Amino acid sequence: MEETVDKIVQWLQQQVQETGVNGLLVGVSGGLDSAVVAHLIKRAVPDHSLGVIMPCKSNPTDINHAQDVSESCEINTVTVDLTETHQVLYNGIQQQVRQKGEWQEANDQLADANLRARLRMSTLYTLATNYNYLVVGTDNAAEWYTGYFTKYGDGGVDILPIVEFTKQEVREMASYLGVPEQIIDKKPSADLWEGQTDEAEMGTTYDIIDAYLQGQEIPEADKETIEKLHKRTEHKRNGAKHFVIKG
Structure with a gap:
């Protein structure tokens, strides 16, 4: 683990x-993953690293x-509370669409959650600039x-240092780095809504996903779920499609 951490740093x-x-x-x-990355960037650039806490109707x-x-x-x-910003923007969007009678209640929770993620991305890039x-x-x-991950939300980043590591490997890395135990042991959640878990x-x-990625046998139902998720989200990993003029 020491060698792995040194290579990432x-x-x-x-x-x-x-x-x-x-x-x-x-x-x-x-959460676990951001805790590990915070420790890694602090090791990499001790005097030029920043952790940004962005509550947005978050669990205390x-x-x-x-x-x-x-x-x-x-x-x-640095802490930037996005709760009021999110509320003003989301309510404004809702109001305009409701007036047209076109607001889709079934998509309300997801739209709300994705806006939180995208406001956080915008905040990070403002600070990065x-x-x-x-x-x-x-x-x-x-x-x-x-x-x-949310497209152009938590997926909107410059570099990905732990993307090749399974959740279990990240957990082991956290223990080595000294991440607090209460964070290592908690249920993973993106804090998208109350009671939400990954x-x-x-x-x-x-x-089960880790086992699948490592080529192990898993229940067929889980395999179908994972492969369906992978196929459905291909656009997130590939970026925007563009028109090509064929010569």
């Missing part, structure tokens, strides 16, 4: 050097955990393969 330092930026920043949610426990992460790796932090930093993503291998939303577990 060196890679992060290389990205800073190659792009000519001053440092690195990450959104710290209080997650905010406390985000602060615990910041203290555990002694990273410089100010500091001349790169925005560092937190997706692991399971999330990347299944497309469990595994309930995906319809399978990280352990």
